[in-house]
Amino acid sequence: MAVIDINKLHFAYNGDFVLEDINETIEAGKFVGILGPNGSGKTTLLKCINGLLNPQKGQVQIDKEKVESMDQKEIARKVAYVPQIFSNVFPATVFDTILMGRKPHLGWRPSDRDLNISSDIILKLDLANIALKDINKLSGGQRQRVFIGRALAQEPQIILLDEPTANLDLHHQHEVMGLLKSLSNQNITVIVAIHDLNLAMQYCSDFLLLNNKKIAARGGHDIFRESLIEETYQVKVKIIKDKNIPFIIPLKNH
Ligand SMILES: Nc1ncnc2c1ncn2[C@@H]1O[C@H](COP(=O)(O)OP(=O)(O)O)[C@@H](O)[C@H]1O
Numbered sequence: 001m002a003v004i005d006i007n008k009l010h011f012a013y014n015g016d017f018v019l020e021d022i023n024e025t026i027e028a029g030k031f032v033g034i035l036g037p038n039g040s041g042k043t044t045l046l047k048c049i050n051g052l053l054n055p056q057k058g059q060v061q062i063d064k065e066k067v068e069s070m071d072q073k074e075i076a077r078k079v080a081y082v083p084q085i086f087s088n089v090f091p092a093t094v095f096d097t098i099l100m101g102r103k104p105h106l107g108w109r110p111s112d113r114d115l116n117i118s119s120d121i122i123l124k125l126d127l128a129n130i131a132l133k134d135i136n137k138l139s140g141g142q143r144q145r146v147f148i149g150r151a152l153a154q155e156p157q158i159i160l161l162d163e164p165t166a167n168l169d170l171h172h173q174h175e176v177m178g179l180l181k182s183l184s185n186q187n188i189t190v191i192v193a194i195h196d197l198n199l200a201m202q203y204c205s206d207f208l209l210l211n212n213k214k215i216a217a218r219g220g221h222d223i224f225r226e227s228l229i230e231e232t233y234q235v236k237v238k239i240i241k242d243k244n245i246p247f248i249i250p251l252k253n254h
């Protein structure tokens with residue numbers, strides 16, 4: 001059960017700061033939606049949390065240990081990262097891709113335990129009928145499930161996902177978010193960068209809104225006020241509630 005502490009984090013690409021003074025504590029088992037306009041630093045923040053990028057100032061700690069001073073294997077045993085899928089990836093079968101998730105735990109060859117964990121995930125995520133298929137030949141929804149499966153094979157305490165529902169149809173968007181919710185119910189911390197505010201609101205427990213290099217708001221559903229959304233996204237909106245969940249309706253300018 002891992003706690004993430006982000007403390008006075010500043011990150012710059014080539015001297016230009018894109019994140020400034022980010023402070024946040026994320027408790028175990030939360031399902032956090034990282035929101036914000038394009039270029040607001042969502043991907044950069046995820047990469048700082050799992051040590052792919054090192055901040056120029058400040059730090060991320062996982063269970064009080066600085067991520068920068070952990071080695072890759074050590075990080076990967078705690079944190080799994082599912083990057084945004086842009087295009088085709090190196091050809092591999094579904095089974096091999098999921099087994100690859102065991103890498104941080106492997107010796108020189110997979111043990112029975114590694115194979116069993118991979119098989120269990122294949123069954124749990126309903127991938128058995130495509131286990132030997134090349135991942136490049138799958139639909140978007142299937143491929144996203146495979147990459148979540150690979151992340152789970154790491155047996156992480158934290159899963160970071162970059163826009164896992166982009167390019168998925170409504171059914172698969174809800175399938176993926178439901179799967180992530182069930183992981184957070186098992187005390188895995190789930191952090192997703194996501195554009196769809198309404199989808200995020202139906203599933204996430206906590207929200208972190210990035211804008212102008214900073215955290216513009218954080219908290220529960222209560223952060224979603226019309227004025228804040230209009231200021232952040234520069235679009236007029238109306239918020240309605242259904243079963244206490246706010247839904248944001250963007251309005252046309254005239
Ligand atoms: N590798 C990079 N080199 C230089 N600038 C980058 C790089 N990656 C991202 N940026 C810039 O950093 C800012 C934040 O990007 P990013 O974290 O990808 O935002 P988001 O995921 O919210 O769209 C953007 O202005 C982007 O252009």
Ligand SMILES: [Mg+2]
Nearest residue numbers: 042043162193
């Ligand atoms: Mg991004």
